[in-house]
Every structure is written in structure tokens, then in C-alpha cells.
Amino acid sequence: MSQASRASVMSSATDIRSIKRVSIVDRNLNKTRGLEVGIGAFAFLFSEMLQYAQKRVHGIQDLERKLNDFGYRVGTRLLELTVWREKNNKRETRVLGILYFIHTTVWKTLFGKQADSLEKSTEHEDEYMISDNDPLISKYISVPKELSQLNCNAFLAGIVEAILDGAQFPSRVTAHSLPQDGFPLRTTILIQLDKEILQREEQLK
Amino acid sequence: MIYSLYIISKAGGLMYQKDFNEGLAHLTANEYLVFAGTFHGVHAITSKISPVRNSTSSGLEVLEADSFKLYCFQTLTGTKFLIIADPTHANIDLVLRRTYDVYSDYVMKNPFYTPEMPIRSELFDVNIVKLIKQVGG
Amino acid sequence: MGSNNAGTASATTSMNGQPDGGDLGGSPPHSAAANNHLASHHSTTSQLTSATSMFSDSRLVNIEEESKLVYGVVRTLRNLVNKLSGNQDGFISYRTSNYKLHYYETQTGLKFVINTDPSTESLRPVLRQIYTNFFVEYVVKNPLAPVGHPGGEGVNNEYFKAAVDKFVKNLSFFDS
Numbered sequence: 228m229s230q231a232s233r234a235s236v237m238s239s240a241t242d243i244r245s246i247k248r249v250s251i252v253d254r255n256l257n258k259t260r261g262l263e264v265g266i267g268a269f270a271f272l273f274s275e276m277l278q279y280a281q282k283r284v285h286g287i288q289d290l291e292r293k294l295n296d297f298g299y300r301v302g303t304r305l306l307e308l309t310v311w312r313e314k315n316n317k318r319e320t321r322v323l324g325i326l327y328f329i330h331t332t333v334w335k336t337l338f339g340k341q342a343d344s345l346e347k348s349t350e351h352e353d354e355y356m357i358s359d360n361d362p363l364i365s366k367y368i369s370v371p372k373e374l375s376q377l378n379c380n381a382f383l384a385g386i387v388e389a390i391l392d393g394a395q396f397p398s399r400v401t402a403h404s405l406p407q408d409g410f411p412l413r414t415t416i417l418i419q420l421d422k423e424i425l426q427r428e429e430q431l432k
Numbered sequence: 433m434i435y436s437l438y439i440i441s442k443a444g445g446l447m448y449q450k451d452f453n454e455g456l457a458h459l460t461a462n463e464y465l466v467f468a469g470t471f472h473g474v475h476a477i478t479s480k481i482s483p484v485r486n487s488t489s490s491g492l493e494v495l496e497a498d499s500f501k502l503y504c505f506q507t508l509t510g511t512k513f514l515i516i517a518d519p520t521h522a523n524i525d526l527v528l529r530r531t532y533d534v535y536s537d538y539v540m541k542n543p544f545y546t547p548e549m550p551i552r553s554e555l556f557d558v559n560i561v562k563l564i565k566q567v568g569g
Numbered sequence: 570m571g572s573n574n575a576g577t578a579s580a581t582t583s584m585n586g587q588p589d590g591g592d593l594g595g596s597p598p599h600s601a602a603a604n605n606h607l608a609s610h611h612s613t614t615s616q617l618t619s620a621t622s623m624f625s626d627s628r629l630v631n632i633e634e635e636s637k638l639v640y641g642v643v644r645t646l647r648n649l650v651n652k653l654s655g656n657q658d659g660f661i662s663y664r665t666s667n668y669k670l671h672y673y674e675t676q677t678g679l680k681f682v683i684n685t686d687p688s689t690e691s692l693r694p695v696l697r698q699i700y701t702n703f704f705v706e707y708v709v710k711n712p713l714a715p716v717g718h719p720g721g722e723g724v725n726n727e728y729f730k731a732a733v734d735k736f737v738k739n740l741s742f743f744d745s
Contacts, residue, residue: 267541274541274542275543367542368541368544369545369556370544371544374544379543456654457653457654459652463652467652471649473645474649477641478642478663480638481635481639482665483684484667484668487667489665489666489667490665490666491665492663492665493665493666494663495646495662496663497650497653497654497659498661499654499659500654
């Protein structure tokens, strides 16, 4: 899902005419234009991942955990890459800073657009929400009735969780469908920060 | 006006059937299956009984009746898309191809779909209805 | 399913004015030849040659086979259409990438079929003319033709053949 691995999906489909393309390890990490993966290619790959996972789990929660794990492996790499690509690569130390970084930079790297909202929970001090009105990952996915609890963006939640973890903001991240008028597929990524982070925030103030 | 859409698998099974407008007789679920199977067989034969020698013909593409026209588009993989429409409705070929687009997006890319099986996909339904509305179905 | 129909319903059925009956045997080679005389007049030049050659023995087997298939397809489609539209006599024509088959059914259940190139307009009126002007005149009114034309007997007569041949060749779109 990171630009680099997106590109690798493309190069697997390389035919003889374009064989002179540089391999993924030789490619300039800063160059991203024109190297996006087609959404079709991604959709098929993700579809296979989901079917693979489905055969190896019991129940919906188990499946979401597995998708979360898949995402986590992407997220750790993605954090490394995006931070490296940012020209003023400063380290985010505040909660709002890292969340904003996810909301804009990470989302743009992954989906070519910003997330649609970043909100703080009014009920819980430690909860934040990033919402996407039309999540790309589940664009083509119709979840059958018997699995209606499942949100395939658990994969995305895993990516976010890994980024937060990697930036020293350990949290619990989950994905929830919260349809709104005009946005039936709207998905919210719920972030529950660890207690120690809140304490740290207090000290940094 | 578009009356209905059928999708028939390469084995002749009915994968999808939806009526958009009143106008044709209602069939029972079983009769729809029989319809699909029958059409599948006839389609195969129509390509064989071409009177033009030494050339291959496609199967039935358009069937004209007094109260409707039936259009059939067969993909390279053997899936058939059928649209039954008012005889005056133009550009059904385009609608068929766009139906195929919607099918490849919301059916084939859906991890919960088993190929050749009946289509039960919410997003496919939604997008088909949207498409038919767009073309004045 | 179509081929099953074709297999059980002999070509004579369509000649007999009994829409769905399948019990009239008839000798296959004759019925096939006669049926094709009526059923498959082709209107392009190459097709017409094949129509002429329909009466030579060398192609009899193919023709028999083909006429059964045509009959099966036509009958199945007619039933499908009638089921969907809820009225009789709904099936007009179908076309594929390289031919178009026109269909006309009389009140008595006789089925007339003509094949053309795909771009030809509806030939239902033409088939109707063949029925009223030639079939009725030269076959029905022929005292020597047996009732019901078992095995196509009586249809395959020189007057009828010549008249239809001339009529079809003179159609404005015959070789356009």
C-alpha cells in the first residue's frame, strides 16, 4: 500500500516491452508520480488477501484482527518511508501533530487525498477519530448480511496503529462503519491512546 | 424504457435478474432459471446455423418482438448480459457494456463473491440501479 | 433445449398447421428438403445459391440437420417471447453478427422463416406475402397437394418454387 509496494505490484505485471524499468530497490524513493498502482490491481490483491484470511480465522473479530495484522506490517514500513520523504523530517512528539500527519500526509500517500475529518471524542479524553467518506479499500466490497459486523478497513486501522506505535504513540485502533447522509460507506478509524501518552502530553504542556 | 437485466454464467446458470419497469409478464423464480438455461442453449445454436458459409457468427445479439427488444452481449469469458427494453430505446449496446463495467468492479472485485454463483452484492445492486436511472431506464 | 426440440419435432410439424404437435413422423429427407424450401430462403446471392442447392441430394444431410436446428431455435424463441410478452405472435426476428432471421407465423400455426444479412429491415410483410400470394395460391389451392402436407409433400412443387424464387430475387434489397 505504500508507494513503494504499490509500485511493486505494477512491476509484477511488467511485460517484455517495459523490461528496462529499474527494479524497485534501485528506484528513487522520492519519485512517486506516475508510480501509483491501479485501483483494480489493488482491489484484486486485497480481495485475495481477505479470502486467504477468511479461510484461517474463526469469527468476525478474529478476521478483523487478522486484517489489522496485515495492515500493521504495511504501516511500520509506510511510516519509515513517508517520514523519510518529508523534507523537514522532524519528529512528531504531540498527539495532535502525529494525528494530523496521519490525516493528511499518510492519507495522501495511500489514497491520493486527505481524510475527510479528524475529530476528538467529546466523551472520552483519550479517543480520536479519523473519518473517510468514501474509503478506497472497501470501494468494491459488499459485505454479506451474515458478516455485517465486519469492516474491511480493519486493514487501514492496522496501518494507522503501526504508524502510531512506530512514532511512540501506542494505541488501540479500530475501524467502524458510520454511514452519513450521502456517504453510505463512510468509515471512522477510532484511535484510543494509551494512558501513558495522556500523561506525557500533560508534561509537555 | 428498460424492463429487465439478466446475467447468465458461461454454464447457462442465471446469476442475476432484476426488473426495473413494469411491462413484461412476471415469471416465477424457477421460470427465470429455465429462461436463462433455454436462452443459453438457443444462443449457442444460433451461432451454428448461420447461412453464411465459411465464416463464424456470433450468437444471437438482438431479438425483436412486438412489445420489446432483447439485447445480448457475450463477454470473451462467456458470461452473457441480457437487457430487455422498449423497442424504441436506443443505445442499449452502450448500457450493456457499462453494465459489464459495473459487474467487473462490484462483483468480480468483491472478496465475498464466488465466481459463477448468483450475485448477492449490495454495491452491485445500488450501482446497477444508478446506471439504469442515468440512461433513462 | 433447442436442440432437443429440434430432435423431437420433425420438420413436418411446422408445415402442418399444428403449432406444437410432434407426433407427425413423415420421411425425414423429404420433409427436410421441403421445409427448407419454405423455411430458409436466403436473400444474398451466395445464400441463394445455397438455397438452390438445397434440393440436391449431396447436401441433404446437412440441410436436414440445419432445418431441425432452425426449427428448434425458432420454436423455442417464439415460446420465450410469448411467455414474456404475454401475447401470441410476438416474435419478429433476431440477428447475430452475420445474419438475421425473420419470422412469421400464420393463424394456422405455419411458420415462415427467411434469413438475410444483419442490416436488413423487418421482412415480416415479405413473409406474409409469400404465404398469401404463393403458399395459398400454389400449395393450398393445389388439389393434388394432400391435406397437412405430410413430409412436406405438395409444398415442393415447381410453381411455388419458381414464384417464390422470382419474388425474393426481385426484392429491392435482395442484392444490395
